[in-house]
Amino acid sequence: MSATPLLEVRNLTKHFPIRTGLLQRVTGAVKAVDGVSFDVHAGETLALVGESGCGKTTTGRSILRLIEPTSGTVRFDGTDVLALRGETLRRMRRRMQIIFQDPYGSLNPRMTVGAAIREGLIVHGLAEGSAADRRVATLLDEVGLRPEYAARYPHEFSGGQRQRIGIARALAVEPSFIVCDEPVSALDVSVQAQVVNLLRDLQRERGLSYLFIAHDLAVVAHMADRVAVMYLGRIVELAPRRTIFSTPLMPYTQALLSAVPVPDPTAKRQRILLPGDPPSPANPPSGCVFHPRCPNPLKDAECTRVVPPLEEKSRGHFVACIKQPLLHPSSHAS
Amino acid sequence: MTISATRDSTTAPDRPLLDVHALKIAFPSEHGVARAVDGVSFTVSRGESVCVVGESGCGKSLTALSLLRLVPPPGRIESGSRITFDGADILTLDDERLRDIRGQHMAMIFQEPMTALNPVLTVGDQIAEVLRVHTTLSRQETWARTVDMLAQVGIADAGARAKQYPHELSGGMRQRVMIAMALIMSPKLVIADEPTTALDVTIQAQILELLRDLRARTGMALLLITHDLGVVAEMASRVIVMYAGRVVEEADVEDLFAAPSHPYTEGLLAAIPKLGQEEERLQTISGSVPPPTALPSGCTFRDRCPYAFARCATEEPALLQVGSAHRARCHLVEEPARRAVRHDVVRT
Amino acid sequence: MSRRLSPAFVLMALLVAVVVAGPLLTPYAPNAQLDIIALRSQAPSLAHPFGTDAVSRDVLSRVLDGGRVSLALAILSVSLSLVVGTLYGAMSTLAGGVVDSTMRRLLDVALSIPRLLVLLAVGALWGALSFPALVLLIGFTGWFDTARLVTDELRALRAQEFSLAARAMGVRGPRLLWRHLLPHLLPTLVITASFGVAGTIALEAGLSYLGLGIQAPQASWGTILRDGAGVVQSEWWLSLFPGLATVFAVLACNALGDALRERFAPNHVPRRATSRDTAPIPMTGTTSPSAFSPSRTVRP
Numbered sequence: 005m006s007a008t009p010l011l012e013v014r015n016l017t018k019h020f021p022i023r024t025g026l027l028q029r030v031t032g033a034v035k036a037v038d039g040v041s042f043d044v045h046a047g048e049t050l051a052l053v054g055e056s057g058c059g060k061t062t063t064g065r066s067i068l069r070l071i072e073p074t075s076g077t078v079r080f081d082g083t084d085v086l087a088l089r090g091e092t093l094r095r096m097r098r099r100m101q102i103i104f105q106d107p108y109g110s111l112n113p114r115m116t117v118g119a120a121i122r123e124g125l126i127v128h129g130l131a132e133g134s135a136a137d138r139r140v141a142t143l144l145d146e147v148g149l150r151p152e153y154a155a156r157y158p159h160e161f162s163g164g165q166r167q168r169i170g171i172a173r174a175l176a177v178e179p180s181f182i183v184c185d186e187p188v189s190a191l192d193v194s195v196q197a198q199v200v201n202l203l204r205d206l207q208r209e210r211g212l213s214y215l216f217i218a219h220d221l222a223v224v225a226h227m228a229d230r231v232a233v234m235y236l237g238r239i240v241e242l243a244p245r246r247t248i249f250s251t252p253l254m255p256y257t258q259a260l261l262s263a264v265p266v267p268d269p270t271a272k273r274q275r276i277l278l279p280g281d282p283p284s285p286a287n288p289p290s291g292c293v294f295h296p297r298c299p300n301p302l303k304d305a306e307c308t309r310v311v312p313p314l315e316e317k318s319r320g321h322f323v324a325c326i327k328q329p330l331l332h333p334s335s336h337a338s
Numbered sequence: 339m340t341i342s343a344t345r346d347s348t349t350a351p352d353r354p355l356l357d358v359h360a361l362k363i364a365f366p367s368e369h370g371v372a373r374a375v376d377g378v379s380f381t382v383s384r385g386e387s388v389c390v391v392g393e394s395g396c397g398k399s400l401t402a403l404s405l406l407r408l409v410p411p412p413g414r415i416e417s418g419s420r421i422t423f424d425g426a427d428i429l430t431l432d433d434e435r436l437r438d439i440r441g442q443h444m445a446m447i448f449q450e451p452m453t454a455l456n457p458v459l460t461v462g463d464q465i466a467e468v469l470r471v472h473t474t475l476s477r478q479e480t481w482a483r484t485v486d487m488l489a490q491v492g493i494a495d496a497g498a499r500a501k502q503y504p505h506e507l508s509g510g511m512r513q514r515v516m517i518a519m520a521l522i523m524s525p526k527l528v529i530a531d532e533p534t535t536a537l538d539v540t541i542q543a544q545i546l547e548l549l550r551d552l553r554a555r556t557g558m559a560l561l562l563i564t565h566d567l568g569v570v571a572e573m574a575s576r577v578i579v580m581y582a583g584r585v586v587e588e589a590d591v592e593d594l595f596a597a598p599s600h601p602y603t604e605g606l607l608a609a610i611p612k613l614g615q616e617e618e619r620l621q622t623i624s625g626s627v628p629p630p631t632a633l634p635s636g637c638t639f640r641d642r643c644p645y646a647f648a649r650c651a652t653e654e655p656a657l658l659q660v661g662s663a664h665r666a667r668c669h670l671v672e673e674p675a676r677r678a679v680r681h682d683v684v685r686t
Numbered sequence: 687m688s689r690r691l692s693p694a695f696v697l698m699a700l701l702v703a704v705v706v707a708g709p710l711l712t713p714y715a716p717n718a719q720l721d722i723i724a725l726r727s728q729a730p731s732l733a734h735p736f737g738t739d740a741v742s743r744d745v746l747s748r749v750l751d752g753g754r755v756s757l758a759l760a761i762l763s764v765s766l767s768l769v770v771g772t773l774y775g776a777m778s779t780l781a782g783g784v785v786d787s788t789m790r791r792l793l794d795v796a797l798s799i800p801r802l803l804v805l806l807a808v809g810a811l812w813g814a815l816s817f818p819a820l821v822l823l824i825g826f827t828g829w830f831d832t833a834r835l836v837t838d839e840l841r842a843l844r845a846q847e848f849s850l851a852a853r854a855m856g857v858r859g860p861r862l863l864w865r866h867l868l869p870h871l872l873p874t875l876v877i878t879a880s881f882g883v884a885g886t887i888a889l890e891a892g893l894s895y896l897g898l899g900i901q902a903p904q905a906s907w908g909t910i911l912r913d914g915a916g917v918v919q920s921e922w923w924l925s926l927f928p929g930l931a932t933v934f935a936v937l938a939c940n941a942l943g944d945a946l947r948e949r950f951a952p953n954h955v956p957r958r959a960t961s962r963d964t965a966p967i968p969m970t971g972t973t974s975p976s977a978f979s980p981s982r983t984v985r986p
Contacts, residue, residue: 055538193609266572275547277540
């Protein structure tokens with residue numbers, strides 16, 4: 005990996021204002037993303053995991069300026085993405101693409117598959133006419149679909165096939181970085197496997213970098229080089245894949261890992277059940293956002309006051325906890 | 339309350355609680371009649387936990403709905419199907435007796451609590467409604483039982499929560515409310531249709547724990563519909579695998595995971611990404627599920643099966659015995675030597 | 687074609703055919719006064735199936751000729767409304783921000799003005815209006831609904847994920863609108879047009895009846911009704927036949943609109959939250975995705 009990361013995100017924040025009353029006054033904010041920092045190196049996959057409401061999707065979209073961040077910096081290949089405007093922003097879009105979760109909503113039902121893939125080529129002046137058609141055919145083939153399918157409409161395809169189309173569309177402009185926003189969550193297991201394999205192959209062949217957003221830790225285990233765990237708008241733990249799965253330090257990560265149902269009826273379950281429900285991002289707890297549910301015996305009043313910074317506790321392993329995380333990790337990895 | 343007797347008043351203890359025989363559900367389509375469920379048979383015994391597992395379009399949800407005669411039109415349960423619950427023939431029961439059974443002896447938990455709950459009624463009212471329909475308790479008693487049930491499903495501050503509306507509760511809590519509604523009359527059988535699919539994994543863990551706990555306490559039978567084999571491993575004692583509207587394998591849960599017989603089950607198990615086993619590539623089942631209007635001849639799985647041979651195209655296999663409680667719908671059961679010949683299936 | 691659609695189409699086709707071809711088939715010119723002595727105010731007979739009016743014009747010919755005028759007026763003015771309304775809605779959406787909000791507010795104001803009053807006022811002030819002037823008047827007072835429809839639908843479409851995908855690709859506003867979003871509007875616009883034509887036919891009949899629309903001696907269903915206004919009982923054929931024609935035309939247009947809506951509207955709303963689906967492997971033509979899997983969710 006090169007020394008300078010391809011993508012540098014620092015203190016990214018996105019607050020959605022809550023407006024109430026007749027005059028629509030701002031009475032509060034949903035702190036969807038609250039000070040997130042991480043790097044993605046060229047050719048690597050950083051997974052962003054967490055449950056609903058943790059802000060992972062908002063983070064992904066904010067990086068691409070599909071949602072405008074409230075504050076923070078995003079540097080892509082040295083360029084300040086948040087400062088770009090108009091044409092320069094548009095040109096940056098070529099290099100940073102996105103694949104969506106919903107295979108049904110993310111393709112325009114009124115455009116043929118070929119037209120959808122061709123859009124990128126036309127809009128960025130990369131090809132036109134028959135040259136563009138040939139590119140589309142090549143792309144369809146690369147994602148495992150027949151070139152004839154270019155003339156068909158999205159509703160004629162299954163979920164897995166539509167995801168492949170979405171991938172082909174993203175690849176058309178030859179990006180170097182792709183935000184994969186839960187690309188397999190809405191797919192059946194057997195189809196999921198196909199798409200995961202495809203994403204991995206493409207990464208190897210084209211040297212792509214992925215920000216892989218997911219809630220399914222098992223899928224993440226097959227895709228990620230490093231994993232960042234998010235909770236209520238913040239990253240609570242970030243570590244290489246092996247480390248996260250073998251020695252997670254944060255109780256939330258441990259609970260998350262232990263909650264995944266194991267497809268083995270003989271496996272012993274050491275389940276760490278977190279009490280209660282996750283709090284609302286409109287009203288996050290003070291200090292460490294996890295403290296109301298944290299089972300760490302060292303938890304005290306300081307946890308309610310201090311927002312723990314994400315610190316490197318051991319090589320490459322970042323944790324946001326001011327106490328020594330003491331809970332013994334459950335053994336999941338071999 | 340007893341079910342009026344149009345059947346034996348005393349059901350023999352070894353007779354299954356639920357007996358589904360040759361269930362067929364058809365939909366009209368542009369290409370003729372499409373059978374979304376084509377001859378499904380299975381049983382659930384008292385107190386047993388059975389999982390029906392399959393991917394989308396296999397017909398598992400429709401099968402669940404048919405048990406309470408909730409199949410939405412234009413779907414139709416075709417003649418020749420038989421569903422027997424505690425001795426009663428569900429499909430020929432009159433409305434009064436069917437209503438008697440629904441909610442009281444056989445209850446259902448749906449997948450999406452937000453849409454299954456009425457947004458304009460408090461959750462307490464909705465649970466109390468079940469009591470109002472099936473019992474003649476006083477208002478106070480009804481409310482007391484409602485609050486008690488909410489507490490039993492793990493909702494803190496049940497008295498206050500009962501007065502809240504569904505949108506004021508989180509997804510996990512709404513699902514608990516659904517469970518409360520289903521269990522308040524202590525039914526003999528609870529059908530749960532993908533009860534945790536829409537929930538986060540930590541909440542899912544809580545809900546599954548709750549279901550196990552309640553089962554232990556009440557001795558109810560559980561029919562759990564899911565696509566998640568992890569959930570199956572946790573919850574089931576027996577498993578039924580469905581594909582394209584048919585049962586393709588059924589077995590005890592340990593047998594199914596340790597020695598799957600049908601190539602589809604085998605493929606499913608191999609395709610699951612597992613923590614702690616990061617292979618280089620995930621194994622896949624090539625192709626995708628055929629729609630009910632365009633099923634291949636012979637075995638419906640043959641286009642995707644790595645072991646398919648000549649017989650598979652001409653003859654649909656019957657559900658054959660593999661072990662004492664293990665059956666599979668595959669010719670390989672009779673011709674195990676063919677399992678040695680694996681071939682690549684053409685990718686679509 | 688769906689079962690509802692064919693009868694509606696047949697009805698409409700019949701209407702259009704009769705109206706277009708009819709006047710060529712009848713032996714009499716619509717304004718020809720055939721025999722002011724012998725043939726005035728004749729009740730329907732074999733020679734004059736719809737009777738004759740006070741100046742001995744054949745009512746059948748007039749009804750057919752009037753149908754042309756009424757229908758032409760309706761179609762032209764509705765087309766105008768549709769174009770103007772769509773343009774307004776599209777520009778508003780394109781502009782976005784404050785401009786968009788302002789244009790929407792202005793639209794709200796325009797929608798609150800009762801159209802009939804405006805038409806009556808103009809009619810009263812300007813008196814007789816030529817056919818093109820009528821088309822413009824009715825067209826320019828009728829586009830507000832379309833504009834509202836367009837802005838609302840575009841707003842909904844913009845929130846869909848495929849719009850986001852287009853933006854992520856770098857597609858600019860005008861192209862997004864033209865290539866990605868407007869095609870969604872076509873069914874709605876066609877349906878709106880059907881109902882619009884129905885309404886305008888009735889509107890024209892009413893206006894002409896009041897003397898503010900098509901002017902005599904040109905036949906239109908409204909003017910014929912006007913001619914028969916004072917003698918509804920004695921010369922009932924002057925009221926009955928144009929009345930029936932109007933009703934028939936309105937029904938036909940509404941039926942078409944209904945059938946189109948049934949055909950297009952439920953299918954073409956992009957489904958928002960679905961997931962797991964079976965595969966119509968597209969080798970043997972199209973199959974609509976399975977309606978057989980009721981369990982659909984997108985993970986949170």
